[in-house]
Amino acid sequence: xxxxxxxxxxxxxxxTSTHTFSCGSAGASTRTWPFTFSGxxxxxxxxxxxxxxxxGAPTPTNLGGAMPIAVLEWPTAQSAYYAxxxxxxxxGYVSNSAIGYSVESRCNVTTCDSTHNNIMTFGxxxxxxxxxxxxxxxxxxxxxxxxxxxxxxxxxTGTLTPNSGGxxxxxxxxxxxxxxxxxxxxxxxxxxxxxxxxxxxxQGGM
Numbered sequence: 001x002x003x004x005x006x007x008x009x010x011x012x013x014x015x016t017s018t019h020t021f022s023c024g025s026a027g028a029s030t031r032t033w034p035f036t037f038s039g040x041x042x043x044x045x046x047x048x049x050x051x052x053x054x055x056g057a058p059t060p061t062n063l064g065g066a067m068p069i070a071v072l073e074w075p076t077a078q079s080a081y082y083a084x085x086x087x088x089x090x091x092g093y094v095s096n097s098a099i100g101y102s103v104e105s106r107c108n109v110t111t112c113d114s115t116h117n118n119i120m121t122f123g124x125x126x127x128x129x130x131x132x133x134x135x136x137x138x139x140x141x142x143x144x145x146x147x148x149x150x151x152x153x154x155x156x157t158g159t160l161t162p163n164s165g166g167x168x169x170x171x172x173x174x175x176x177x178x179x180x181x182x183x184x185x186x187x188x189x190x191x192x193x194x195x196x197x198x199x200x201x202x203q204g205g206m
Contacts, residue, residue, distance in 0.1 A: 038197035039070025046070035092204035111191035125177035126170035
């Protein structure tokens with residue numbers, strides 16, 4: 001059996017039908033980088049892995065009990081409270097590829113509103129040399145989130161696509177900022193919005 005010497009960028013392939021070897025294109029390997037943020041409760045004190053402004057911010061909290069989960073809570077009657085997350089895009093990230101998100105939320109157990117939509121808006125910033133304390137952020141389209149009754153887990157997924165729909169361009173090595181605003185005022189929510197976790201992901205080459 002003749003075995004060819006495949007050059008760079010090619011892969012040795014074997015056919016089970018003809019029982020011969022040949023050279024073919026090597027498939028590119030990709031991976032997913034996850035960035036997950038959630039709450040933490042210690043001795044009854046709630047914290048959350050998120051950046052918060054000095055005013056107009058949601059509040060880390062829990063409902064007490066033996067094993068309460070820590071959440072980041074947006075109160076009612078406001079439309080601009082926000083939190084944000086930031087990280088460096090990995091070397092394998094393909095420029096302007098989608099940034100996925102998965103938001104785990106619930107209503108407040110004691111004052112649950114499972115009838116009205118919370119309005120969630122993500123903003124995106126991306127730069128190689130931006131001022132770290134004052135990045136330029138552009139909002140994506142708003143998403144309605146209606147939490148389930150009895151404070152059950154609600155999962156909302158989607159993507160932010162850089163350099164599309166007015167969002168800024170992103171490239172490997174850039175610092176990315178993702179800001180989250182939850183409006184509980186417009187639709188007259190009668191109970192707060194509780195964020196349980198926020199997960200983001202990007203794909204790229206190995």
